[in-house]
Amino acid sequence: MGSGDQGGGELSQQTLWLLAVRDRRDREAFACLFDYYAPRLKGMLARSGMPSAATDDLVQDVLLTAWQKAHQFDPARAQASAWIYRIARNRQIDLIRRERRPLPDAVVPEDEDSEPDASQILALDQETGKLREALDRLTPEQRAMIEQAYLGDLTHTEIRQRTGLPLGTIKSRIRLGLERLRHELKELR
Amino acid sequence: MTPVPTNVCHHIPDDILQAYVTGSLPHVFSVVVASHVSLCDDCRAVVEAQEALGGAVLDGCEAEAADQNLKACTLALLDRPIRVAAPEARRSGIFPGPIMAELKGRPPKWKMLGGGIRQTILAAGAEGSVRLLYIPGGKAVPDHGHNGLELTLVLQGAFHDATGTFGPGDVQVASDDLDHAPIANMGEPCVCLAATDAPLRFRSLVPRLLQPIFRI
Numbered sequence: 001m002g003s004g005d006q007g008g009g010e011l012s013q014q015t016l017w018l019l020a021v022r023d024r025r026d027r028e029a030f031a032c033l034f035d036y037y038a039p040r041l042k043g044m045l046a047r048s049g050m051p052s053a054a055t056d057d058l059v060q061d062v063l064l065t066a067w068q069k070a071h072q073f074d075p076a077r078a079q080a081s082a083w084i085y086r087i088a089r090n091r092q093i094d095l096i097r098r099e100r101r102p103l104p105d106a107v108v109p110e111d112e113d114s115e116p117d118a119s120q121i122l123a124l125d126q127e128t129g130k131l132r133e134a135l136d137r138l139t140p141e142q143r144a145m146i147e148q149a150y151l152g153d154l155t156h157t158e159i160r161q162r163t164g165l166p167l168g169t170i171k172s173r174i175r176l177g178l179e180r181l182r183h184e185l186k187e188l189r
Numbered sequence: 190m191t192p193v194p195t196n197v198c199h200h201i202p203d204d205i206l207q208a209y210v211t212g213s214l215p216h217v218f219s220v221v222v223a224s225h226v227s228l229c230d231d232c233r234a235v236v237e238a239q240e241a242l243g244g245a246v247l248d249g250c251e252a253e254a255a256d257q258n259l260k261a262c263t264l265a266l267l268d269r270p271i272r273v274a275a276p277e278a279r280r281s282g283i284f285p286g287p288i289m290a291e292l293k294g295r296p297p298k299w300k301m302l303g304g305g306i307r308q309t310i311l312a313a314g315a316e317g318s319v320r321l322l323y324i325p326g327g328k329a330v331p332d333h334g335h336n337g338l339e340l341t342l343v344l345q346g347a348f349h350d351a352t353g354t355f356g357p358g359d360v361q362v363a364s365d366d367l368d369h370a371p372i373a374n375m376g377e378p379c380v381c382l383a384a385t386d387a388p389l390r391f392r393s394l395v396p397r398l399l400q401p402i403f404r405i
Binding site for chain 1: 207210211212213216219220222223224226227230233234236237238239240241242243244245246247248249250251252253254255256259260262263264266267271277279280285286287290291
């Protein structure tokens, strides 16, 4: 399954499974996604202070949402894990706050296809790979800090300010954002 | 349906975007962030990059064994008809989807505040409030006295103060230390979305007395 019809052998296995679900409603690929993400989502929800009785329901909810919304997945903008992370946070906030999390309007597809998709998908994958490497190079304490921010509970944090933003088309901007995040992680050291 | 392609020059700081992505931003500010991101590709890109980091952290997350029953149940539900959730609110005129969602898809019900200024409160609670403001050209933006953080997104027209001019898509980030007196630019009325973590102030006496009781 997921035999790389998107033109790359370098895409993450999870992204290939999600594409198989998106394009062919492939149940075997969905089962693989379940095996990969269910334990991680359980871990994430446990960390964020959700009672264990509620986590199974939410894990199921997140993965069924992924099955139903797979047509919205764009591998040139996100790897599978980033997309699943977003769904998990959305569902968690909807549940905790009992109100819909405000979500931005979808991007209007225009001048988005000036670059061939396969190269954009690979470029995003490579940039995300570098981000992961930067994450791996952090000290255990620094990594714990990042994990606490992204996986921790949903109580409100103190907000401070910073500025400076990248330019370009949306897809190349995401890659620039990833690059900048990577450098920020590097500067933590 | 094309989002307003404005020259956004006042963006949302990364820390606030990160708090939105990680889910720690209060609802009233999340409405402003999601609305601004609907209009600003720069901030959308930062949000999606932050989500990539979230995905990388999820990959490395300490796993907890999942129940085999859960897998079987989940696979059995794939054929279930897709839940018809409430349809996602769509952009309408100058209001992006996240604002229409707060308005439950209906046009705003403006309340007069005097001097031609109108407001519609979208949400108010212990964590703050978010509202739409309509200010005729040349009028001062009503002071809603911020004790904490305040985010103001311009949807139409413009306002200016000592810190600069804010046009459609721009966000002003104000905190305690900013003593600003924003004034709507001459010309078309300025419509903005303002969120604050300070409790709402009312002009008439009775609601002001009730305010501590109802925490609005």
